[in-house]
Amino acid sequence: MFSSRWCRRGLSAALLGGALAAGAAETPQLAFPVACAPDRDCWIQNYVDVEPGAGVRDYACGAMTYDGHKGVDIRVADRSRLASGVEARAAAPGKVIGARDGMPDHGAGRAGAQPGRECGNGVRLEHGEGWTTQYCHLKRGSVRVRRGESVQAGAPLGAIGLSGLTEFPHLHFQLEKDGRAVDPFRGACGAGGEPLWRADVLAALPYMALRFFNSGFASGRPEHRRVSAGEYSASAPDRGAPVLTFWFELAGVAPGDRVRYSLRGPDGALLAEREETIAQPQAAAFRYLGRRRPGEAWPPGTYVGEASAERAGEQMIRQSVKREVLMR
Template sequence: MILRFKKYLALFSLILSLTVIINVLNPKLGLTVETWIAQTIPSPRFSPPILCNIGEDCFILLYPDRDPSTAAVDFGCGRQTYDGHKGTDFAISDAGIMAYGVPVLASAPGKVLRVRDGVEDRRVQDEFDRYAVEGSECGNGVVIDHSIISNGVGWETQYCHLRQGSIEVQPGDIVDTGNVLGLVGASGLASFPHVHLSVRYQGQVVDPFVGPNASSGCNVRQNSLWDRPLPYTPTGLIRAGFATEPPNLDKLWDGEFTETLFYTDDPAILFWIQAYGTLSGDRVEYQLYDPRGRTVVEHQERLDSPSRTWLGYIGKRNNPQQPLIPGTWRGEYRLIRDGKILIDVNRDVQLQ
């Protein structure tokens, strides 16, 4: 009994000593006991679960929610998340690209645990749609156990909202990093085409941008689990183009307004921009130029509310007094925050 007590005492003394050492080193190394524990948890490195160039033909629209209250904040102290969001959403611009086919990839080696397919791709637009997918919010998906690799014990990844009929794996399959699991879709509780990646350790959701056992909130030390640097881009461009009628977000997500050729008898010409992560106080600037280089429309405004996805446009009506003339029309757009240009885009269109 005395020997057992001495063993426990020695173990307690060792833990206490390590705690003191870490706290002493903290001012120089930025370590805390919590950070030290997080860094000692063996973990795989995860690859992005989508075959695309992030920031060019796909983008991260939503991050895990790091606020335990009913509020929401992402790891970069931004608002590209919502209350209770448990994963990272890698999005594509519209359903047209989704129909073409964008592969969803395994983020690390592992064994397929569960698969679901057969859920219809239908973007959720109202409460009726939300009710219709109750119980199958992930839509078509795959769950992978990473215990087959030495540092993957206790780790799982889940891939949601895949395209109906696209899943290429079965339970029990062994996959490697980059193996195709299926295609990006909009099944389940999805309001835009994307793949939602959830990372879990021992059943608990882990934000891969900060690592396991990180404290709540956004001002925490980051122990990224990604196998490459992923830039934090809380504000960016989704699409831009022209239309002959006022666009809306539903039609844009559906892939409409992709035309690059219009006619002088069209009722109007509109230059539109779809962006994400706009904030109250952002300044937006538009210009529309006719084929002679003249400024037809110029508009500036400050946004009075934030938006995870935002749509703006300017345009000119066609009328006998000032008709649309043939040639190349040009639209330009900038989003400026605190004096810094975050989005700078221009598009051309032909009228004949």
């Protein structure tokens, strides 16, 4: 087991005759700040934008971020997951220096945000040596800590919600040193140096670009609003559905990415197929395709929706998703 703590990195004090080297700093060893399994039931939607000017770049030289983004957005698939409470947890031991609750969970983006309160319901912790962490967009009524309180790494702070400047269910986690945002991943295109996540956390956080994160079927044209609410996961289309559609969401698309998707019937017959080349970078792309019901009812059997995405280049990325629905 790894213990979460702050460790002293840099030149060993012992090598310098016991005197601490000037500039050797306490650096964090961060625990994952959400009670979820990365890459299974949550993932990183946006990394820190390490490009100082206009334009975007994440630590791995990709575009999984947006201009000026200072934190790491850890998201869950849809709003229905929030009902049971997805805990935000302290990434390191520290002291609560700020806590806010009482703001509504609107998830309406800029339209619902109050200037100066973009974080919504949130918590800020101080860890010593100028390091702080911030946890934003928590659910109203969920904040469990008070200013002045000490917390251990992993301590529950509140639950993911939709307060402040947010449009999708996620925790905005922000690390700062002396008031300046720091990317805990560092990396090739970032500030360099050792990542600030604990080794076991880092191992569970492969760079997440161009990934399918949500998919399903709908009776009729799927609405993104309902996808976000998790409504299609609750009920499968039946044989009387006037239109059968397969939909999916794909994170981190970039210009030039090739996306193919199809819907097949029980006998493997192709019902619909599409292929496109992405023109605009997008943090999360929503796509669907479908077919009108042939005759009175859909033939019984298994219907298959499939999608694949490909990025050419030095490090080729290929991802795919396959979903099935049985109609009786």
